[in-house]
Amino acid sequence: MAKRLSDWRMVYDEKYITSHYGEMSSYRRANGMQAHSGTDWARSLGTRIPAIAKGTIHKIQYSSVLGWVVVQTAMDKDGIIWYLGYCHMDKKPGYKVGQKLRKSQTVGILGNSGQSSGPHVHVTASRTLEGVFGVTSDKVDVYKLILANVKVPVRQKPVVAKAPEQAPVPEHTPTPEPEEAPARADVAPTLRPPRRRPPVKDISKLGRFWHLFSGKK
Ligand SMILES: [Zn+2]
Numbered sequence: 001m002a003k004r005l006s007d008w009r010m011v012y013d014e015k016y017i018t019s020h021y022g023e024m025s026s027y028r029r030a031n032g033m034q035a036h037s038g039t040d041w042a043r044s045l046g047t048r049i050p051a052i053a054k055g056t057i058h059k060i061q062y063s064s065v066l067g068w069v070v071v072q073t074a075m076d077k078d079g080i081i082w083y084l085g086y087c088h089m090d091k092k093p094g095y096k097v098g099q100k101l102r103k104s105q106t107v108g109i110l111g112n113s114g115q116s117s118g119p120h121v122h123v124t125a126s127r128t129l130e131g132v133f134g135v136t137s138d139k140v141d142v143y144k145l146i147l148a149n150v151k152v153p154v155r156q157k158p159v160v161a162k163a164p165e166q167a168p169v170p171e172h173t174p175t176p177e178p179e180e181a182p183a184r185a186d187v188a189p190t191l192r193p194p195r196r197r198p199p200v201k202d203i204s205k206l207g208r209f210w211h212l213f214s215g216k217k
Contacts, residue, residue, distance in 0.1 A: 006077035008053040008149040009103060011041050011086075011123055018042045018120060021141035037136040038087070038124035039143045045119040047110040049086055050103075052123075052146060057099045057107075058083060059129060060092065066122065067114025068092055070107055071132050076145070077152050084142065085132035087122040088113050 019025075019040040028035065053074035061069050068089035074082050090111025101107060112119045124132050125145050131138035 004154040006053075006075075006149045006152050006154050007103060008074070008076075008146050009050065010143075010146055010150075011039075011049065011052060011121060012043060016041045016043055017143070021139070021143060022136065035136050037139055038085075038122045039141070040120045040122050042118065042120040043110050045111060046090060047119075048106040049089070049108045049110050049121050051101045051105045051107045052084055052103070052142075053149070054103045055084070055101050057095045057097055057101060059097060060095060061133075062092070063114060063133065065115045066133065067111065067116060068108070069133070070095065071129060072101055072107060076149050078155050080127070082145065083126050083129050083132045085124040085126075087124070088116040088120060 017039060019036050021036060021039050023036040025036075027033075051072060053072075055072045055074035057070065058073045059069070059071040061071075063069060066085075066087040068091060069085055069087045070089065070093050071083050071085045074084055076082060086107055088111055090109040090113065093108040095107075110119055110121050116122075123142050124139050125142035126132045126134070126139045128138065
């Protein structure tokens with residue numbers, strides 16, 4: 001069986017990047033803005049935006065700040081689902097939520113909608129949908145995330161949160177000696193008081209009812 005590859009791609013060539021994630025320009029500082037929360041690629045208006053990875057259209061939304069935004073989901077090499085947001089699109093994309101995307105398929109048209117100083121696409125990545133639209137601390141550097149997922153083998157074991165399980169003991173494995181049990185010095189041993197029986201000094205005085213007190217049934 002061929003090894004599966006996590007095959008993501010950069011939106012455009014590196015030379016089109018005009019601002020990286022986390023950048024704090026003097027303009028941002030002067031205006032009390034947060035550090036840059038995504039990666040900007042600037043191309044001419046109307047350039048098609050290719051999908052970074054295969055996935056599903058998760059949300060299409062207009063915001064006064066980010067303009068037309070499309071959010072897709074994508075799985076990384078570790079089986080983790082990411083929300084990737086493409087912002088400032090030229091117009092509302094003709095997709096429906098739930099529609100599948102191939103890698104490189106046009107996810108929208110590059111624009112200048114929302115608070116944008118020129119045609120570019122602002123791309124963000126987050127583990128949550130809210131994070132795509134939220135502050136910088138909710139996101140990760142999408143550029144680095146893409147680099148980590150360009151043609152790399154997919155982890156074979158899926159990431160599933162599981163309570164630790166005891167390995168099944170084969171039939172012929174000898175039972176470990178008690179000394180091998182982990183020391184639990186921090187836990188006081190549970191002591192059960194011995195079962196009490198009513199004091200019966202002289203059962204002969206109880207006659208035929210002695211058994212009621214002796215614990216016999
Ligand atoms: Zn940006």
